[in-house]
Amino acid sequence: MNQKLAGVPLEKHEDYSELVQRDRVHGAIYSSQAVFEAELTNIFHRAWLCVGHEAEIPNPGDFRVTHMGKQSVIMVRGHDNVVRVVMNRCRHRAVTVTETDTGNQKRFSCPYHGWTYDNTGALLSVPDQGGYGSEFRLEDNGLTPAPRTDFYRGFVFASLAASGPTLLEHLGLAASYIDLFLDVSPTGEIDVRAGVNKTFFKANWKFVGMDGYHPNYVHKTVYDTRRRKAPAGVTDSAKGETFSDEAGNFARDLGNGHAMLDVYPVRSRDYDQYLKRMAKTPDWNEYYKSMVAAYGQERADEILVWAGDPHIGIFPNLQLIGSQIRLIRPTAADRTEVLMFLTTLKNVPDSINEMRIRNHESFYGPASQGSPDDVEIFERTQIGLSADINPWVLLARGLEREVVAEDGSICGGITDETTQRGQLKQWKKMMGEAK
Amino acid sequence: MSIATLEEIQSFLFKEADAADESRFDDWFALWASDGDILYWVPAGSDNVDPKKQISIVYDDRSGIDDRVFRFKSKAAHALRPPPRMRRILGNVVIESESDTSVKVRANMILAEVRRGTQDVLNGRVIYDLVRENGELRMVGKKVLLINNNEYIDNLSFLM
Numbered sequence: 001m002n003q004k005l006a007g008v009p010l011e012k013h014e015d016y017s018e019l020v021q022r023d024r025v026h027g028a029i030y031s032s033q034a035v036f037e038a039e040l041t042n043i044f045h046r047a048w049l050c051v052g053h054e055a056e057i058p059n060p061g062d063f064r065v066t067h068m069g070k071q072s073v074i075m076v077r078g079h080d081n082v083v084r085v086v087m088n089r090c091r092h093r094a095v096t097v098t099e100t101d102t103g104n105q106k107r108f109s110c111p112y113h114g115w116t117y118d119n120t121g122a123l124l125s126v127p128d129q130g131g132y133g134s135e136f137r138l139e140d141n142g143l144t145p146a147p148r149t150d151f152y153r154g155f156v157f158a159s160l161a162a163s164g165p166t167l168l169e170h171l172g173l174a175a176s177y178i179d180l181f182l183d184v185s186p187t188g189e190i191d192v193r194a195g196v197n198k199t200f201f202k203a204n205w206k207f208v209g210m211d212g213y214h215p216n217y218v219h220k221t222v223y224d225t226r227r228r229k230a231p232a233g234v235t236d237s238a239k240g241e242t243f244s245d246e247a248g249n250f251a252r253d254l255g256n257g258h259a260m261l262d263v264y265p266v267r268s269r270d271y272d273q274y275l276k277r278m279a280k281t282p283d284w285n286e287y288y289k290s291m292v293a294a295y296g297q298e299r300a301d302e303i304l305v306w307a308g309d310p311h312i313g314i315f316p317n318l319q320l321i322g323s324q325i326r327l328i329r330p331t332a333a334d335r336t337e338v339l340m341f342l343t344t345l346k347n348v349p350d351s352i353n354e355m356r357i358r359n360h361e362s363f364y365g366p367a368s369q370g371s372p373d374d375v376e377i378f379e380r381t382q383i384g385l386s387a388d389i390n391p392w393v394l395l396a397r398g399l400e401r402e403v404v405a406e407d408g409s410i411c412g413g414i415t416d417e418t419t420q421r422g423q424l425k426q427w428k429k430m431m432g433e434a435k
Numbered sequence: 436m437s438i439a440t441l442e443e444i445q446s447f448l449f450k451e452a453d454a455a456d457e458s459r460f461d462d463w464f465a466l467w468a469s470d471g472d473i474l475y476w477v478p479a480g481s482d483n484v485d486p487k488k489q490i491s492i493v494y495d496d497r498s499g500i501d502d503r504v505f506r507f508k509s510k511a512a513h514a515l516r517p518p519p520r521m522r523r524i525l526g527n528v529v530i531e532s533e534s535d536t537s538v539k540v541r542a543n544m545i546l547a548e549v550r551r552g553t554q555d556v557l558n559g560r561v562i563y564d565l566v567r568e569n570g571e572l573r574m575v576g577k578k579v580l581l582i583n584n585n586e587y588i589d590n591l592s593f594l595m
Contacts, residue, residue: 195480195490200587220511225502337587342490354487358494362502367477367492367591369506372514375590379551 017432020424023396027385029427030204030393036333043316043430044069044330046161048170050318051075053325054083054154055192056341061104061119067329068160072096073146075156078120079106083151085158086121086143097143108143117143153182154190155318173254173409177310181320184308185345186287186294192325194357197340197365203378205330208338209321210313210423212251212261212414213397215243218377222369242266242414249414251398252405253422257315261414268305275304283349290348313419315426323356324364334382340364395420436535438567444540445528447572448563455594456521460504463594468566468573473497475577477595482560482580492584492591507594514592519550521593525561537566537575544579548593555589558582 016038019026029035049068052075056064063076065088072088074097088096090110097108097117107124109116114127121143129136146158150167152175157167168175182188216223241247242263250262267274278284291300313319319326325341342360344353363370385393398416405411412418439447447466454463467473477493478484486494495503506512523546531539539562546557564576579595581588 194488195484197479197490197492198585198587200589218513221506221509224509224511225505228505344488350487357487357490361490361492361494362499365479365490365492366588367595369502372590372592373512376514376592 015432017428020428023399024392024394025424027388027391027393029424030206031333031382031385031388033333036330038431039330039427040069043427045071046159046164047316047430048148048150048157048159048165048167049316050314050325050327051085051156051158052327053190053192053341053343054151054156055190055343057083058193059104061106062102063098063105063119064102065098065100066327068146068158071160073158074098074108074143076119076121079118080120082120083149083156084121085146085149085156087146089144090115091123091141091143092126121145153178153188170256171314172256172258173407174256174258174312174314177260177312178314178320180303180306180310181308181312181343183295183299183303184291184306185347186290187347189346190343191346192341192343194342194344194353196342197371198337199340199366199371199375200331200335200337201375201378202335203375203382204333205328205336206423206427207378207381208313208328208336209319209326210251210259210261210311210419211417212243212249212419213417214377218373219370221373222363225369245413245415247414251412251414251416251418253402253410253412253418253425254312255409255422257423257426258313259315259419259422260310260312261419262411263311263414264305267307271301271305274307281355282351284352287348287352313423315423322364323360336378395424437533438536438538439565439572441528441530443572444530444538444565445525447565448525448528448540448542451574452523452525456523458507458515458518458521458593460507460594464500464504466574467497467500468568468575470568471575473500473575475500475503477579477581477591478584480585482584492581492588493579493595507592512592514590517550519548519593521546521548523547531562537564539564546595557591557595559584559595 016035019029051066052064057075057077060077060079060081063074065072065074067073073085074088075083075085077083088098090097092110092115093112095110095112097110105119107116107118116124118124123138123141146160147162148159150157152167152171155178182190242249248265252260252262254260291304309322311321317328323343325343327339329337331337342357344356362368365371395417398412398418402410402412402416402418410418410422451466454466475493475495477491479490479492507515523544525542525544527543529541531541541560541562544559544561548555559579559581562578563574565572566575
């Protein structure tokens with residue numbers, strides 16, 4: 001039934017939503033530059049995007065330049081302590097108003113003709129302003145703000161669409177997992193100044209993350225390495241037993257394109273073993289006590305079973321995995337930039353944060369044990385997609401065994417493609433409904 | 436007092452470079468001191484980071500290097516299958532400081548890596564801490580300061 005799309009030039013398909021079927025997707029959603037351009041319009045220049053976290057820019061004047069889809073924007077904390085997202089474009093002739101990616105500035109001056117803005121985006125001065133006539137008003141010509149900006153526990157989200165679902169409506173079930181990520185600090189606060197892995201790969205952005213079927217194959221070397229050290233007390237979940245059907249873990253579609261790999265079942269079985277191992281690490285007991293004091297025994301244990309790691313993808317560009325905030329930016333159908341910000345915890349012993357740093361480095365980043373093999377597989381997928389006589393990519397795994405859970409999420413086994421189907425359901429909705 | 440002449444130091448560095456370029460991982464590991472703390476370090480973001488408070492691209496102690504060599508030798512390390520072909524040039528070799536037991540050396544590096552049809556060129560400064568062990572020079576520290584460590588970076592699945 002799906003053969004009608006095979007071999008037909010993609011440009012003939014006005015309705016991209018046909019490319020996502022119940023059990024399979026057309027490879028063009030990953031390889032077509034036309035689809036990519038439509039994604040920019042219909043998804044990245046419209047949806048709530050995570051721009052960053054307020055803790056990256058704690059002081060007035062702190063800023064980071066980033067992109068929303070194609071558009072260069074500045075996330076900046078103003079002298080009034082308000083975080084804003086403004087276009088990195090002089091209102092006069094469109095020159096970028098800062099040349100560095102991060103920094104602290106009271107003013108943003110355009111190097112072309114000297115128009116100068118403050119760190120709230122307000123236009124302060126225009127050389128020889130009289131030349132614009134008496135109608136010209138500075139207050140009408142500040143840096144253009146993102147049409148909508150909103151916050152969830154310090155995460156900065158912005159949308160280039162003036163209307164649409166609220167941020168809380170968009171986050172839906174995902175919000176409580178952002179809480180989990182932050183509440184692994186006894187005061188629920190993180191720092192985001194411990195550095196960032198800036199990486200790119202030559203493949204489509206939709207390959208990133210949320211596949212519970214791949215770890216034992218793609219990351220075999222990681223688990224082999226850990227098993228070598230098993231006598232030193234590595235838990236079953238750390239050795240990779242997590243990602244098999246027997247483990248009893250879940251792949252979940254949380255709605256609105258959000259998806260997670262829920263490894264709570266195996267981690268709760270492992271928890272006593274985990275606590276015993278962690279108790280031998282520096283300052284753990286002090287940290288554990290502070291968590292119990294802050295949240296009570298039950299919630300503290302719940303957070304620590306997860307180790308504050310929800311392994312969640314928040315559509316379309318944010319993932320919270322391990323200790324990192326991961327932001328995904330497509331630059332072409334076959335090129336993607338990924339930022340991995342390591343988060344540290346406020347109000348914990350330094351050694352706890354140092355352990356987060358070392359754990360992150362071992363799996364993530366361009367020379368780690370984990371990320372390079374993911375990138376390799378994404379790039380080989382992109383090459384494979386060029387063989388499109390039969391263009392379909394199968395995402396049928398678990399269709400017949402997934403169930404609707406109490407919270408309304410769709411729940412499959414950890415190795416099931418429930419996560420990808422959830423993400424692409426939202427993709428299909430946004431690509432189909434916008435023009 | 437010096438533990439080695441510049442000439443001997445350079446031939447050691449060239450031997451280390453060849454082992455890395457030729458993916459002779461055990462030979463490379465054997466050029467590290469067999470005892471005590473060692474550190475293979477590639478900072479991320481800038482050349483001057485506090486590794487206790489900032490992530491690095493590589494921050495391997497002995498156990499970390501051992502894991503890296505184990506992984507690189509595995510047939511399941513997809514990012515190294517097929518393995519990269521590499522050659523590097525070391526130049527501007529300068530002794531920065533020395534004592535009765537150790538010497539700190541810096542060099543500039545240009546490293547070309549070819550894999551799956553793409554050639555990447557990496558540039559940076561390498562700082563070596565060397566000691567003498569059983570008569571032979573050995574590394575206790577190797578720090579690689581890539582000039583693009585604050586830029587978007589491709590896979591670095593090889594010895595830098």
